[in-house]
Amino acid sequence: MDLFGPTRTASIGGKRYTFVIVDDYSRFTWVIFWSHKDEALRNFEVFCKRVERKRGHLISTIQSDHGGEFESRAFKDFCNDQGYTHNFSAPRSPQQNGVMERKKRTLQNMARTMLLENSLPNHFWAEGDKSESQESINTPAATESTSENSSNMPDPQIKSTTNAVPPNEWRSEPEYPQKFIIGDPNEGIKTRASLKKKANIALISQIEPKKIEEALKDSSWVQAMQEELDQFSKNQVWKLIPKLDNVSVIETKWVFRNKLNEDGKIIRNKARLVAQGYSQ
Numbered sequence: 001m002d003l004f005g006p007t008r009t010a011s012i013g014g015k016r017y018t019f020v021i022v023d024d025y026s027r028f029t030w031v032i033f034w035s036h037k038d039e040a041l042r043n044f045e046v047f048c049k050r051v052e053r054k055r056g057h058l059i060s061t062i063q064s065d066h067g068g069e070f071e072s073r074a075f076k077d078f079c080n081d082q083g084y085t086h087n088f089s090a091p092r093s094p095q096q097n098g099v100m101e102r103k104k105r106t107l108q109n110m111a112r113t114m115l116l117e118n119s120l121p122n123h124f125w126a127e128g129d130k131s132e133s134q135e136s137i138n139t140p141a142a143t144e145s146t147s148e149n150s151s152n153m154p155d156p157q158i159k160s161t162t163n164a165v166p167p168n169e170w171r172s173e174p175e176y177p178q179k180f181i182i183g184d185p186n187e188g189i190k191t192r193a194s195l196k197k198k199a200n201i202a203l204i205s206q207i208e209p210k211k212i213e214e215a216l217k218d219s220s221w222v223q224a225m226q227e228e229l230d231q232f233s234k235n236q237v238w239k240l241i242p243k244l245d246n247v248s249v250i251e252t253k254w255v256f257r258n259k260l261n262e263d264g265k266i267i268r269n270k271a272r273l274v275a276q277g278y279s280q
Contacts, residue, residue: 001064002100003040004108011126018126019043022103024063029103033126040069041078048082061085065097205269209256215271221256224271232273251276 005017015033019040022029030051032043052058062084064070070086079086089096111125205220215221232238243249253276259268 001062002097002104003034003037003067003069004104005034007125009122009125012123013126015126018104018107020100020104020107021047022099024099027099031107037069041072041074044075045078059084061087063087063089063097065089065094066091204266206258206266208258212254215254215256220269221271224256224269225254225273228271228273 001019001021003017003019007016007018010016011033013033014035017034017037019032019034020029021032030047032047034040034043048059059082062079064086066088069075070088076086078084094101114120115122115124205218207218209215209218209221215225252273255272255274257270257272258266259270261267
């Protein structure tokens with residue numbers, strides 16, 4: 001389970017937070033909307049009681065990140081009283097909760113798509129999230145998990161809520177008009193990050209200079225040095241003063257390094273101006 005928000009635009013009911021819960025086995029999804037974060041414990045208590053009575057099974061383990069709404073003393077006491085095992089993902093490691101992160105991204109993208117497609121105002125985002133979550137939970141895996149709770153007998157209520165959503169008219173067309181497509185469709189999707197890397201690949205030097213004289217002959221390293229000096233000026237690292245008598249001056253040195261990505265390819269030239277030695 002996880003929470004995202006607050007949104008810039010409140011929903012029709014004044015909600016700004018979205019609480020998403022996903023069953024780890026069936027990927028069955030519940031979406032609950034909050035106005036404030038302090039509603040976390042109360043809504044979670046109601047959710048647990050409702051699910052346990054409706055499904056006939058007890059909750060054993062829950063997993064979340066280290067959000068403040070999940071680490072409060074009241075939330076911890078509730079989990080202890082109910083016998084829930086509360087597992088946390090490591091700090092700054094959203095990949096450990098990948099199912100939830102992908103589900104949140106899917107909900108947000110689908111809600112934006114529904115609003116843009118139907119030309120609706122932004123305060124209908126909660127209805128878009130709710131509609132998308134109802135479609136996502138009506139999958140074969142979710143239907144099987146809910147039908148198993150009734151001794152493998154079909155549930156008429158589940159059948160009545162799993163109606164197929166008719167496709168949009170423009171999606172049913174066999175060939176989309178080429179005049180509405182920007183660029184070459186055979187090239188696939190291009191992200192801004194990939195275009196930026198492709199544009200800057202020719203400006204990156206592949207050799208690390210050992211001396212300042214070598215770096216000054218390469219325009220890419222000159223640009224990296226200028227970026228370092230601009231940061232010093234922006235952050236006001238030093239202040240010029242007259243040289244004092246009988247005081248040794250600490251000299252500086254340039255250090256040049258190539259930054260690599262996860263594939264071992266050079267993506268950036270980094271220059272650092274560091275102090276050479278020290279004085280006491």
